[in-house]
Amino acid sequence: MSKIIASAAIRGANTLAARADEMLQKAIAEKGKDFVFEFPDTAFYLPMIYAMTGFQVKTLGDMNVALGFAKELLHDEPSEQVWKPYLGEALDSGMATLFAEEILLALRYVNGLEPCKDPDTGYVYNGFITDTIQRNLGIQLVDGTMPGFAAIIGAAPTDDIAVSICRELQEKNILTFLSGQSNGDSVTRQLLRKGVDLGWDTRIVPLGPDTEHTLYALDWAIRASLIFGGKKPGNFKEHLTYQKDRVFAFAIALGPMDDIKWSTGAGAINMGFPALCDTDVPVIHPTGVCTYEEVDKEFDHSRIVQKAIEMRGLKITVEKPPIPVAYGPAFEGERIRKEDTFIEFGGQRTPAFEWTRMREMEEIEDNKVIIVGDNWQERYEKGGQMPLGILIECAGRKMQKDFESVIERKIHHNINEAQGVWHMGQRDINWIRISNNAKKDGFTLEHLGILQATMTHHRFRSIVDKVQVTLYIDEKDVKEKLQEARAAYKERDQRVGSMTDEAVDIFYSCLLCQSFAPAHVCVITPERLGLCGAYNWLDGKAAYEIDPTGGNQPVPKGDLMDAKYGRYTGVDDYLKKASGGAVETLNLYTIMENPMTSCGCFECILAIIPEANGVMIVNRGHTGMTPMGMKFSTLAGTVGGGAQTPGFMGVGVNFITSKKFLFGDGGIKRIVWMPKALKERIAEEFRTRAEEAGVPDLLDMIADETICEDSEKLVEHLTSAGHPALEMDSII
């Protein structure tokens, strides 16, 4: 009965609080209570304690205060007979456990013990999950490619079962965290023994060897409501409701349960995350704390994933093309090393290209895969290297020439999501590898075509009625077709270049993030892509054609009210409605007055530096200090959650080189600082834009972290470099 669980959770919390206390007092004795601590790359202190209580833990002394909160939540075990109620007490103990675990893990960092290293294999666990990773994953959290999260605790009965559970989770696009042990073994070790790729790229993230490390996953979850939900620290009711309603996480506990597992589970139940066990545990079926069952059991490991997903109320639709290998975004990140490669195409080794073009309905045959080249089977069987031209021809009543590039960009994902098949690059610089394992499983050249046809249909279901795929494998054919393709690329680029905000009547909104950031609305124009960098205007247009009631809606521009700041009547009308009244009006081309809001998954943050009379840009991957005196993670905390914050704005990388970038504030000449890596990434485009703006060497005048990380030195640098921003009108 649930009393067993409650008793264990209450005991576990008491144990952990005592353990944390002991470690903390020792650390304070050694290092003093003013010893400063922060988890790597987070703006949220000890995130669970911060979100629940609003208390910022910055020092060991602060930890002592926070541990006091945990102690207040401890209770006595219910008695054998005539017991007093225990559910509320067990859940309190769960929260106490999370607080104690957060402090324990922080202290392990202080003592240099995190991230853990597996003593046998040398494998280094992930440890604390940074804000950057959280934001990197932002778009996947909302576009359906990462619909849920599993925490697997313990070890499966056999290595093969561990692999099959994780593979199933991968195929269902679930992000999986691993922690804890059972009988001295763990799923992490089981997967390592089986040679399974682990890490963020394959969506299987080992956090640490102990149950306590599960807290890292919960710390990750709670930051969703801080970052994307814009919930105030300390407003625990709202945070926890958000977690229950929007963060689709669940636990699968493999192997025998103990007090710590139960108490950590009780902590997770506070967040609405249920647990499914593979042992004969008591179950808790009544609903209300979780959406459905809180604790359940399933002995059949082939059913455990499906059951856990349903228990969490998660709907997953997976389109799997008829190919002999596993398929899904979780396999996208797989690398195929040279020695594992069976055959490769392109990559400067052989001529190759990929090209999508629109055809008339009668010109192509649906789902047909044509391989042009004699004896292709024999030549494929030999492996090694081969030329490859991929031509995808699409027809449909709603198909438009503009969608060619949108469909073509998905080729990368179509191929990469197949396990054992790898793709990078695009157009005529693509590179594909098929691994020995995939070949062994029966993957042929034809499958490369089949998956394109299937996935193009799936992704563009109401645009594309017919898809035909042709693969060219003779060098002569490839080179010939390549000429045609290049002409098409060029024509396309010119068309995109001429696509301006003024040239269209309709912008598109992007509401995908409303599943996590309910108040935020992106407005995507031809010259301003979504702040996540993943959706441009054409994507929006195509997405609307695919699903007229979906996350991208047309926004008729209406009348232009302010050409300089980019204010349109239609945009304002739409925003009022779509943001639920949170945003009244929007200026597309300025940071200073009613700028665009952010969900939290922006690629870059712009922030004004008044003393430099300009703006700095910091991209998500940059973890160093900025002249603002804040790191990316801290700055990001000021912009998320769908609120307009003049002087701060989240943008996509490609927007920096748009002609509409801060058009109303003076354009790219306002940029005074950005990280070197970002400079390098956009250099080519930027130089072109700089020339157009009349300052050809602007990029060199812009400071970066190698020049300065504070505003005083920044101004010095700008002055000596003769940066134009200093001469411009005051930005404020």
Added chain:
Amino acid sequence: MEKRIHTATPAAERIVEWAEEQKIETCFDRAEKLKQCPIGKEGACCKVCHMGPCRLVGKNAEAEARGVCGATLPTVAARNMLRMIAAGTAAHSDHARGMVETLLAVAEGQAKDFKITDIRKLYRVAGILEIEFEGRPVNDVARDVALKFLEDFGRQRGGEIYYTKRAPQKTQDRWRKWGIVPRSIDREVVEAMHRTNIGVDHEPDHVLLHGLRTALADGWGGCMISTDITDILFGTPQPVKAEASFGIFKEDEVNLVVHGHEPLLAEMIVDVVSEPEMIAYAQTKGAKGINLGGMCCTANEILMRHAIPTAGGFTNQELGIMTGLIDALTVDVQCIMPAITEVAKKFHTKIITTNYRAKIQGAEHIEFEEHHARDIARRIVRLAIDNFPNRKTKGSHITDKFPVIAGFSHEYIEYMQGGRWRGSFRPLNDAIMAGRIRGVVGLAGCDNPRVQSTGLHRFLAMELIKNDVLIVSTGCGSAACGTAGYLTPEMSLENAGPGLREVCEAIGIPPILHLGACVDNSRILTIASAMAAEGGLSDEIGGMPAVGIAPEWMSEKAIAIGCYFAASGVPCIFGGESPVEASSEVTKIMTDVWFERFRGALHFEPDPEKMLAMALDYIDKARETLKLKKYEPGKFGTEKVLMDMAARREIEKAAKPHVGIF
């Protein structure tokens, strides 16, 4: 002749039998000897003026019978009912006034023996009353709270009692539509007396509407104020483990019993009996210590807060004395049988009246007064100790006792469903929606020697939980269940239906939740309001799958309670013959008409099987109207709605505001 069973509590029955042998008369004997007046019991007797009493009887009395003044039977029955409501309201509310006065005295530093125990609750109440509390001294806030509550008693110019707004908006709308929002407590009682005076209000429906207004002044006024202030002064109850029945008395300790309804003196006695000097004094008299017990609702108050054991409810008061073990019995107000002084004469027990309002011939009077609370409590405890050596061997020594889990305040019920962080009524609402819990019954009211005392409570409690109905109990209903051994979590494992059992097991609760004294029926009102606010069931109190039952009621206070539940939207079923039996028109108003207007009703039904059927029928009909899953025992579980990304984007943007407990 078949042996008559007087009470369904075996321990009590053994004492009654012993008393018969000893020729000591009890309420059971008197109930048997003294038949109810057949005219008065069904509401057909009018004695509001001295032209009467008039008996409105005879063939076709409903249409034809008239009093001397011409009053019809429906008029007379309705007026009698209103007078009962007024008396009940007066009782609870005068008690509440005492609580407010004490709070004020504490705030002003004049009642130094008391303090404010639950500051969080004080702030919550202040918040509801729109009194600023942040950054202010606690006593200033308490004073403002007390002064605002005092307004609720004597407000003279229109207005509404403050707690009206705690009801769901739709419930308030119904009250406003029918003009029954109470203006102030005393005023409604005074007006009730005025209207029923000779020659004033004669239209039965009009008379009874004022009955509902007066009753609302009781429920959302007196009772609720009393509950909240008692929590502020002495702590909001949380579950405690205690004991019930006559076995709580100890042979080798001084047994002091507090009986009645007020917690003030009792709280002080709780404190004083653990003073080392007192214990030492008891030891000088040959006792091992001092054992404090309770009876009736004073017992419930200190049981809920301090785990003080209870000897049971109303019909146990004479029997308790007959154990021969009670050295002193203090009484305050309400439900005190004057017979106890007679019984006590045959034993050594001292009866002490303590309230300025209530004296009994043959009792010693030590008047409680909050400014000198501790001194008075000490005097009483000393008196009990001094009486210990006088204890004789005579008595029906009973050792039966049962463990009890009690202390389910609104706040704790919210807490127990999710703890400090997730506390809410979602799980309860979910359980009702999924059919795990069929519905909720408030099992309350007195125990009564005219039936097999506590027997109806026991029967209904057992049958309801078997039928997956969660019970919340108060007053002597709680005492009846406690002395039956029903208030344990094991009860749910052994006797609850499969769905209720799952819920009880998940939370760790008994299937019957002891909410406190009869004045704490107000907790049921705020719980029902919270359930409405939580969503998924009815958006008002009316229409919930919930019923109130007082199977053995006898006090006018029970009538006031039944009427405030009816007006708030809860159908109530009372046991025994109807006090308005004589008039079918009045009966119809109190059932059909009230149900149509307020979704509540007040039925009288002596047959326990029929009470049960009627309650389940109300619950099932409410489920049907709310389009909930049809109740089927053992078949529950929500159909899962699996969420894809599009569905997640549609999650209602503004989460429903929810008043948390902390």
